[in-house]
Amino acid sequence: MTTLLAASLATLVFCAPGYPGGAGDAQPLLDQFAAAAAAASGWPAGSLGAVYDPTEEGGLAKLASSDAVLAFVPYPFYVEHAAQLHLTPLVQADMADIGPQQRWTLVAKSGRLTGPASMPGYLLLSTAGYAPDFIRRSALQDWALPADVKIEFTGQVLSALRRAAAGEPVAILLDQTQAAALPSLPFAAELKSVTQSAELPVALIAVVGSRLAAPRAKALQEGLLKMSHSSGSSESLAPLRLRGFVLPQLPSRSVP
Amino acid sequence: MKKSFFCGVSILGLTACATQPQPRPPPLPSAQPQPSTTLQLVAAIDADARQSDHEPDAKVRAELAAEAGRDADACLAREPQAAACLYGSAIALGLEARAHPARAGESLNGMLDKLARAESADPNYDEAGPARVRALVLIRAPGWPLGPGDTEAGLDAARRAVALRPQYPPNLLALAEGLAKTGDRSGARDTYARARDAAQALPDAADREEWLREADQGLKH
Numbered sequence: 183m184t185t186l187l188a189a190s191l192a193t194l195v196f197c198a199p200g201y202p203g204g205a206g207d208a209q210p211l212l213d214q215f216a217a218a219a220a221a222a223s224g225w226p227a228g229s230l231g232a233v234y235d236p237t238e239e240g241g242l243a244k245l246a247s248s249d250a251v252l253a254f255v256p257y258p259f260y261v262e263h264a265a266q267l268h269l270t271p272l273v274q275a276d277m278a279d280i281g282p283q284q285r286w287t288l289v290a291k292s293g294r295l296t297g298p299a300s301m302p303g304y305l306l307l308s309t310a311g312y313a314p315d316f317i318r319r320s321a322l323q324d325w326a327l328p329a330d331v332k333i334e335f336t337g338q339v340l341s342a343l344r345r346a347a348a349g350e351p352v353a354i355l356l357d358q359t360q361a362a363a364l365p366s367l368p369f370a371a372e373l374k375s376v377t378q379s380a381e382l383p384v385a386l387i388a389v390v391g392s393r394l395a396a397p398r399a400k401a402l403q404e405g406l407l408k409m410s411h412s413s414g415s416s417e418s419l420a421p422l423r424l425r426g427f428v429l430p431q432l433p434s435r436s437v438p
Numbered sequence: 439m440k441k442s443f444f445c446g447v448s449i450l451g452l453t454a455c456a457t458q459p460q461p462r463p464p465p466l467p468s469a470q471p472q473p474s475t476t477l478q479l480v481a482a483i484d485a486d487a488r489q490s491d492h493e494p495d496a497k498v499r500a501e502l503a504a505e506a507g508r509d510a511d512a513c514l515a516r517e518p519q520a521a522a523c524l525y526g527s528a529i530a531l532g533l534e535a536r537a538h539p540a541r542a543g544e545s546l547n548g549m550l551d552k553l554a555r556a557e558s559a560d561p562n563y564d565e566a567g568p569a570r571v572r573a574l575v576l577i578r579a580p581g582w583p584l585g586p587g588d589t590e591a592g593l594d595a596a597r598r599a600v601a602l603r604p605q606y607p608p609n610l611l612a613l614a615e616g617l618a619k620t621g622d623r624s625g626a627r628d629t630y631a632r633a634r635d636a637a638q639a640l641p642d643a644a645d646r647e648e649w650l651r652e653a654d655q656g657l658k659h
Contacts, residue, residue, distance in 0.1 A: 201584075338589055338620070340582040363583030421539075 192394065194219075194252040194387070196234040197241025197259060200309030200337050208234040211421045218418035223405025225398070238312045238335075242267075251393040252402075257383040258313035261320055269388035271430035272399060273406045278423045282431065283381035284358035286310070286321040291346050292374040295353065302328045307342040308355035311335030320433065321355060321379040340367075347372035386430060476522060479513040482506075483526040490533050503533035521560035525568055528552035532575070546579050546586050557598075566602035566609055569595045573612045577619055592616050607637040607649040614656050623659075630656035 194216060196208070212232035220230040235241040238259070245253055245267055253260075253269060260269060276282045288295075288306075295301060306327070310316055312335040318327055327333075336342050339360055346352045347369040353376075356364065364370055387406065389399050409415035410426025419426060473482040486506040490499050510530040513523035528549045535545035550572060557568035564570075576592030579585045596613035603609050610633035618626035634653035640646050 338581060340588055341590055341620075344590070360583055366583070 191228070191249060192225075192230050192251040192398075193244075193247070193249045194230060194232040194254055195241060195244045195250045196232060196254045197238070197244070198234075198236060198256055198385075199238040199241070199259065199312050200335065201236065201256075211418075215418045215422060218409065218415045219402065219406060221405075222409050222412060222415050223402045225401065225405075230402075245390060248393065251390055252387055253390055254385065254387045256310070256385050257320075258310035258316035260383075260386050260388065261316035262313035264388070268391040269386075271432060272387045272389055272403050273427035274383050274430045275385040275387070276410070276425045276428050277384050278420070278425045280358050280384060281425075282384060282428050284384050285361075285381055286358070286379040287356045287361040287364075287375045288322065288325065288353055288377045289343070289346065289356055289361070289364065289373050289375050290353040291349055292372055294351075295374075295376045298326045298328060301331050301353065304328075304331050304351045304353050306331055306333045306353050306355060307336040307339075308333070309335070309337065309339060309357065309360075310355060317355060320382060322377065323379075325377045343367065343373065344369070380433065383430070383432060387427070473509060473512075476513055476517055476520060479509045479516075480522045480526045482509045483513075483529055487529050487533060490536070496537070499533070500537040503530065503537040506530035506533050519555075519559055521556045521563040521568070524552045524556035524559060525563055525571075528556060528568075528571065532571075543585055546575060549575060550586055561598070561602055565606040566599040569599040569602065570609050570612050573599060573616060577612070577616045589616060589619050593620065605636045605639070607633045607640070607646075607653070610636060611649065611652050611656070614653075618656065618659065626659075627657060 194212075196212060212234055216230045216232035217227070219225075220227065223230075232254075233244055235244050241253075241255070241259070242263065244250055252272070253267065254275075255263075260271070263269065274282050277284075290304075295304075306317065308317065310321070311333050314333040317333055339354065339356070342352060342354045343364075346354055361375065364373065364375075367373075394402075406427045407429070409419060416426070473479045483506045486502040486509070490502045490506075493499050493502065506526075507530045510523065510527035513520070513526050517523050531545045531549040531552065535542040535549065538545070553568045553572040553575070556563060557572065561568060573592045573594075573596035576586065576588050576595060579587035581587035581589070593613070593616040596609070596616045599606075599609040600613050610629055614626045614629035614633060617623075617629055630653045634650060634657070637646050637649040637653060
C-alpha cells in the first residue's frame with residue numbers, strides 16, 4: 183500500500199489569475215518543472231504532474247480534484263482560498279526579478295486621494311481584484327478602505343490606469359513589477375502612488391488538505407529548497423522566472 | 439523589461455495571428471528552389487508560417503522562423519518600403535517570438551513596428567492585413583508591463599481593418615475577439631455572427647471552414 187501511494191501520481195496545480203498565458207503554452211514548462219522537482223525530492227520519476235489554469239474558477243475546479251495535492255499560487259489567491267482549500271504552505275517562490283516578497287502600490291489620479299476617507303464611491307481595480315480579502319486585509323491593511331469601495335478584477339491594467347489618469351474615480355492596486363514600470367507610461371505624471379503595502383510573499387507552493395502524506399511533503403519541501411543549487415534543476419526554474427524557493431515567510435495575518 | 443510571476447509561461451500562440459494573412463502568390467517553380475523575387479520571398483514566408491502553425495517540434499519551428507527571417511531580410515533588401523516585405527517581415531518576427539520566447543518582447547515590438555510601416559505603405563494589403571494582424575498582436579500579447587499587449591489599441595486596429603474590408607471574415611473575427619476581451623459580450627456575439635455570415639457567403643475552401651469554426655466557437659461563449 184505504501185509503495186502504491188508513493189508511486190501514485192500527484193498533481194501540482196499552477197493557477198495565476200490575471201497573468202497572461204494559456205494552459206497549452208505553459209504545459210511543456212510545467213512538465214519540465216514537475217520532473218525536476220520530483221527528481222530533486224527523491225520522488226519516483228513521473229510521480230509528480232503539473233497543470234496550469236490562468237483563471238481563478240478554473241484553478242479552483244482543478245484543485246477540487248482529489249489528485250490535486252499541491253497548489254502553486256500567487257499570494258492573493260492563497261489569502262483568498264487558503265481556509266476553504268485547507269492550504270498549508272510548503273515553500274515560497276523566490277522570483278528571478280523581485281525575490282520572494284513584493285510590495286503592492288495603490289495608484290490614483292494625482293491630487294485626488296488624500297486618505298481612505300476620500301475614497302467613497304471609488305472603484306478599485308487590480309490583477310488581484312479576485313481576492314478582495316487580500317486587498318482589504320493584507321495589501322491595504324493600513325489603509326482602511328470604505329465599505330462602499332467596489333473591488334474588481336482586471337487583466338487590463340493599462341486601460342484601468344488610463345481611466346484613472348482621465349479623472350474617473352478609479353484606483354488601481356499594482357504589483358511590484360507594475361509599479362516599477364509606472365514611470366514609463368506617457369501619462370505617468372497624471373497618476374500618484376498613494377500608499378504601499380508591507381512586503382508580502384509573491385507566490386507559494388502549498389499542500390492541499392491532507393492529500394499528501396507528511397513524509398512525502400517533507401521530502402518535496404527539501405527537494406524544492408535545494409533546486410536552485412543544482413544545475414539540472416535550475417534549468418527548469420528559469421523559464422518560470424524562478425530563482426528558487428525559500429521557506430514560507432508569511433505575515434501574521436495571512437488567512438482571514 | 440522586468441517580468442512577473444508566471445510570465446515565463448506566457449508564451450503566446452502568436453503564430454496563429456501571425457499566419458492569418460492569406461495572400462496566395464503562385465507556387466514556387468520547382469526548378470527555382472531559392473526564392474528570389476519579392477513575390478516568391480513573400481510566398482516562402484507565408485509557407486513557413488503555415489507549416490509552423492501545424493508543427494509540433496520546437497526545433498523545426500525555430501528553423502522555420504530562421505528561414506522566414508532570412509527571406510524577410512532578402513525581401514526588405516530588395517524593396518525596403520514595400521508593404522509586402524514589411525508585412526512578411528512582421529510575420530517572420532511573429533514566428534521568431536514563438537520560437538524564442540525569451541526574446542519575444544523584442545520580436546513583438548519589432549513586429550508592431552513593421553506592421554505600422556506596412557499599414558502606412560498599403561493599408562489594403564492582404565485584405566487590410568497590417569491592421570488586422572496588428573490588432574491580433576495587441577489583443578493577444580501580454581499586456582503592460584510584461585508585453586506590448588494593449589486591448590484598446592488592438593480594438594482600434596481591428597476597427598480599421600473592418601472599415602477597409604468589412605466582408606473579410608478574419609477582420610471581423612479579430613474585432614470580435616477584441617470585443618470579447620474587453621467584456622463587450624453582446625458586441626462580440628454580433629460580430630462573430632457577422633463573421634460567420636461573411637464566411638458562409640464565400641466559396642467553399644479550407645480557410646472558409648476554419649473561419650466558420652472560429653466564428654461558431656466565439657458564438658458559444
